[in-house]
Each structure stands twice: as structure tokens, then as C-alpha cells.
Amino acid sequence: MSENNCIQYINCHCYMTIQSLQIKARMFSRISLISLIMIPVIWSQDWQVQYSSMMKCALKGSNTHLSGSYKHPNHLTMIKTFWIVNPVKGEETINLVDHPDYKGRVQYSQNKDGIFFLSLSNVTHKDEGMYCLRIVAKEDKYLFFPGIDLKVTELRVEIPEEAVEGKSSILFCKTTCHLSDKTNFTWFKNSKRLSESNVSDQLLLPSVSTDDTGNYSCAVTDHKHLSSPAVTLSVRYPPKSVSVSISPSEIVEGDSVTLICSSDSNPPALNFSWFKENQSSAVGCGQSFIISSFNSSHSGRYYCEAQNKYGSQRSASVSLTSAGDQKAVLYAAAAIGAMLICICIFIVVKKNIRKTGDAGGQSGVSKQEENNSTAVTDQTSAKPPKPADLNESVYASITHSRPREQQRDGDEDEVQYATVQHHRNTRNTTAEDGCQNGNSVSAGSNTEKADDSNVIYSSIKSS
Template sequence: MACSENMFFLIGLFMSGVLACFGQRDLIASMPDRLDVLTGSCVQIPCSFDIPDKHKDTFNSAILLSGVWIKEFPYLGERPDSVIFNSTEMVNRYQGKITGNMSQKNCTTVFFNVTTNYTDIYFFRIESQPFLAIDFGKHVYIVVSDLPSSPILTVSGEVKEGTPVSLNCSAVAPCPEHPPELTWTLPTQFTTENQLQENPDQTKSVLSTVTFTPSYLHHEKNITCTAVYPVGTSNKRAEHNMTLNVSFSPKDTSASISPDDPVFVGSCVNLTCSSTANPPVTNFTWFKISEGKTTQVASGQSYTLNVTVGDGGLYYCQARNSHGCGMSNEVQLAIKGHEEPVNPKVFEIVGKTLGLIFLFSLIVFFAWRRRTSRLPSGFDMTDRSQGLVGMNSPVGTVCSNQATVGRGNQ
């Protein structure tokens, strides 16, 4: 019996599709193809309908309209028990209500406290004597789950260092009276904006937009958008994780030399350049500083040379990708048994130091000359000393000076 009913149902759907193709539909209903719902929550079915021209004289919107929802099997003559809701009935198999204005052809309906056995396809029918019609060619598939579906996470444009970027997270809201709350987890400060929006099929969803300015330190860091659905006295959660892909110019560029000790002429020396970048570095360039001049000497991440006398000096590398370049530190290639070129900066520092010392010496010298030029001669000092006898001057000093003068006059 079940097999024959399923066969009849499939044939009926096929015939309804054929009738729809040939414009024989008695009612034109519009509703989503599918709705995903949480157990214990409610579900809102966006619904509207129109009357074909051939029935517009029969249909009277002023007469009380009944909205009827039919589960699985739309042919009431075969399965009258498939009716699960009638808006004019006080008691129905499914608890719900039509929230739309039927006189304006809005049949939006809400069902409450859904359970997993609500999962099925549903057709809509209107009853307004003498007009009765059902749209066999259109139905909504309701899927009831214990866990919510994960929110959808999208990025608007390229995530580039230093450029503000927006991330969007959206979660379906099958029960608009209790929409989900969206929260973010990011490795940096951010601002958010949340709103309940209507989708093209008239279903509802919550959209959360977060704006932040990425750094190269955020590359390959995880971000999370979490949707929390209120269901009764508890909450149900779902989340979406994504790894940030931040584009940035070369960072932490460094040069190394092996061996790093002074080497003999004829030795093999390897210089290596390393850098972090996204996209990866596409070009490495090596430069040498010798006698105050900078010269490009090689390309490539590694630079190997057999040392000659003229190879001594300072080396550094440059790393480049599509977003810019980064310069490394300088490394010294020293050669044993040969005088190494001195960094021009050393001459500059030594010259400035010697200049300061010379200037300081001149200042000290002229200060000393100026002080000594103000002192009287030895003879004048002796005479002044003799004239100071009896003026309470230290006797020893005066006597010493007199004795010296006396010996000189004998």
C-alpha cells in the first residue's frame, strides 16, 4: 500500500509539473525551497500567492479565506489526514498561525515547538467558497535538526597589511522572533555591526560585519564567528573557523655568512638571505659595500664565492615580492693575512672625535694663557711683598721671599 501511495504521489507531482508547464495551475504560490529549523524552536514560512487570470472572477478576496497547509501528499481525496493546519480551525495537528494578511495574498505562517517529525515537504491551499485551489507545483522542504547549521563566513576583497578589511558572518534565522546572536574571536581589535536582514526568498538571517586593519602578524591566525540560538531555556551554538591570509611585503629580512670567521684567499664562502613574506619572495639581490661604494654583485637567495683579495667587505641583501621589499643587516667578509677595507663610517667617527679633542685642547690652552697673562712678574711680586710688611700677611711667605732676594743681592 505504501509503495502504491508513493508511486501515486510521484505520478501526481509529475502531472502537476506538466500542468504548470502548460499554464494550468489553479493557484500560484511562492515560498522558499527549503528551511532548516532547530528542534524546539519555531519556523516561519514566508508565503504569498496569486490567482491566475482564468480564476480571478471566481476568487473574492472580501470573503473569509482559509489557509491550509498539507504535509507530504497534496491530494486530499486520497489522504485527507495530510492536512496539518487550517487557519479557520481552533485545533490543529501543528500549533501555529498565519501572520500574513490573506486578503492581501500574504500567507506567511509560523509553526511553534517543531520536532524532528516535522521534517517533510509542505503544500499550501486556499479555501474561499466557491474557490478552492492548491499549487501542486510548489512546496517547501522543512528540515528539523537538533544542532544549528554553521554560520557562513566571507571576506570582502583582499586581506592586505595596513588596509582596512571587512569580514561578514551570516546565520539563518528560521524563527525571527528569536534570532541568533553572532560573536567574533579575532587576534586584534575590531568593530562590529549586526542586523537582521531579509534574503531574496524572503527568509531571514542575521548578518554581522567586523572591520579591522590587519598586520603581517595576523597572517595564518584563526578567526571564529559563533552563532548562539536561544531555544527554550537553553542555547544551541554553531561556529565557523577561518585562517587569515594576510598579504604583506618582506619582513624580518636577514643576511648570514658561513663561515663567519675570517677566511683565507681561495676559501669557499656562502651567503644566505632569509625573509618572511606573503606572497613569497620572488627576487633576492645581493649588494657589496667597499670603499664607500655600494655595488650589486649577485641575485638569488644564496650567494657562493671563492674568496679573492678583493672580496673582503660588507654585504647585505634585498628581498622583494609584489607588495614591496625588505633590506637585511650588513655582514662582514674578513680575509686572513690581508688588511681589510675599513668602513667609511669608522673614518667619519674618528675624524669627528679628533676634531672635538683638538677644539677642547685649544679652549684649555687659551684659557690658561689668559689666566697667566694677568699675573705680575717675579720682581714686582717681590716688591709688593716687601711693601706688605706689617699688613698681617703670612710671615713665612714674606720671609721666604725676602731671604731669596737678599741672597741674590749679596
């Protein structure tokens, strides 16, 4: 082997040896670094550093807290401890208190257990990054990397692609990072809080109706002022309240007539069909149905049917008639009404005539009976009794009248019988002798005895 070759070999060997040593040194430094940054506790030559967590999710606009604790070797004298963000090798680190992007939003504190806190207010997306503890000792400076990875999120409501009436739907309150498991949520509809019992990040609508339509938002219970942007939930439903309007309102033969079909639906109905009663097939389609020249053959009852992808509904029927037909109908109705009124008047008048006739007949009969009774009485009192009749006293029939109103219809006249007794003088004194002697003859005298064989019955008519 030549000398030059030997030198090259040595040089090459030396170079390879040096390169191998460099690679080994790098591997050793990486292994040492890995051992230094063990999560969540970092050990390095009697150093012990522990962060509260290696990842933190904060709500935009809120205040967040990061913390870490450490133990240092006894031979070191601590001078200063602070937090830095996103350290870069070879660059000087800046205390967050002095950082222009954090000025006035950073506070440090330490409790009796040696835990060092960082309080960051009004968090924004610019604050995302790696937060590490920086410790300055009298002897040296120490940086403990990696630290806490801070993520900032906003809330947003996620609604289903379509909420159909009658079906269930779920709304979600979404974040870009995971908040604490103990986080409670509050739901709002049209800026009004919904049920307090629901603290989940999901809102269940078991049976959706049109009343559920509105603007929904959510918020973390402890930060209600940081609610999500409102999202509109639009409930889909088939056509409702389908109706038909007619233009013009008064139709004359030869005029153009337009029927318009209206409905309430979501999405709006796009398919409209027109039907005429007593016809099996549709007579037209589209939201408007136009009859260019109206005549009597077009008269009838029409209705429309509106349809969207969720269902259909028909309207009530409307009647189409020309003005002449309408007048004829009105005249006919007026004639029938007048006829009915005449019939009613005739019936009322007839009833009144009957009542008047009955009352007049009853009054005439009563007066006639009263006159007859008076006449009989007068004749009886004016005529002196014959001598042949003095032996027997005859009593006239008595008619008792009562108002006909008290009689029930169909009742027959009641007949009552009264006993008329004929008495003889026990002393065989005739009526004539008695009158001559000045004695009065009475039907109830104690000097007379009733002769049962001379009993006369007289009917008493009760009317």
C-alpha cells in the first residue's frame, strides 16, 4: 500500500470515526432530551417538573389558567420563574408579562404547595401555542420543554340537514377542541333560555313541529355571555291551509277568469293540480288556472291540490257561476223565502181566528144560559103556586158554570147529581092553610120529617 493511500485511509478512517462519534452524540442527546421531557413529570439531574396537563382547551373570550410545579437541585439558587410561549432554539425567550401581545392580560401566582400559575384573560386564537416554564438560577438558566399546548375554540350549533315535522331531531353544540368533561351547556331559542335540566352538549327534539322553528344557540354554563352564533332551524312540512281565490269576484260571460291556489308549506309547493267536481281527471295544472272566455259550460265547483316532497293537501271547493246565473239563483231564493213567510203568516192568522171563535162561542153560550136561568127564576117568582102544587115543593135545576180555560181538551162535561127532598107537613097542614095562618113553610123545618119515598133527583151541569 502506498503512503498516499495509507494517509487517505487514515483520514478516511478518522473522518468516519469522527462522523460516527457525532451520530452517536446526537442520538445520546436525543435520548437525554426524551428522558428530560417525560410527561407529565420531567426529571433531569435532580430536577423535577410537572405540568397540570399537556393540553389545554380554552373558550375564546374566556379566562384560562395554566399551572406547573418544579423541584430543583439543592445546590442551585433560584432567582426568577416565569412563563414563555413557543420557545425557539437559539432565540432569546421573552417573559409573557413583557410580551407586547400579552400585555395587561397575564398574571402570575404561586400557592403554598409550590404550584406556579399563569392566568391569561380574554383568550384569542392568536394565543394558541406551547407554554413552558423558564427558571433562572444564580448559576444558570433552565427551560422545561415541552410545556402545555393551548388550543382556543369557539362554540357553534350544528343542526340536522333537514328537520321534518313529526320526526325527531338532535342539535349539537360543537367545539374544535375538547373542553373539560365537567363542562355544562345551556341552550337558547330566539335568545330565550330553554330547559334548565338539559346541561348536555346535545338538544333533543323528540317530535318536531312548526313551533320548533327558530334561532338556536348554545353556551357554556359558566360563560353564558360567550354563546355561539345563532343558527336557524327550519322545519319541513307538507302543504297546509290550501285555499283558492277567484278574480274577478263578479263573473260575466265572456270575461277571463283566474283561479289562484295558495298554500303554506316548507319547502314551498311546486306542483299544483286543478279539479272540477264530478270529473275524474284534472282540468289544469300550475298555481294559476285561467279560463279565457267564461260561459255556462264552465260553471261548477273547482278545487286545487298542492304538493311538495313531504305530502299534499287539497283546498275546499269554490263555485264558479256567471252574474246572470247568480241573479237567477237569488231571485229563486227570494221567491222561496217570500212563500215561506206567507205560509207562516197564514198559519198564525188562522190560529188567532180559531181562538177568537172559541172564546166568542163560549161567551155566547154562557150568556144564553144566564138569560135562561134568569127567565126561569123570574117566571117562578112571578107565578104564584097553584093550590094543587102546595103539597109538593119543586126545586129548579141549577147550572154551575166554570171557565172553559180550566177544562182540558177532550174532557167530557161532568154531571153531578143533587138530592132534592120533598117534605110533607107532619101535622097534615096544607101549604095553603099555613100561608093563611101566617106560618112559613121551610124545607129544613124541625117540624117536618123527610119522606124518603118522595125524592126527586135534579142534575147539576158543571160547565
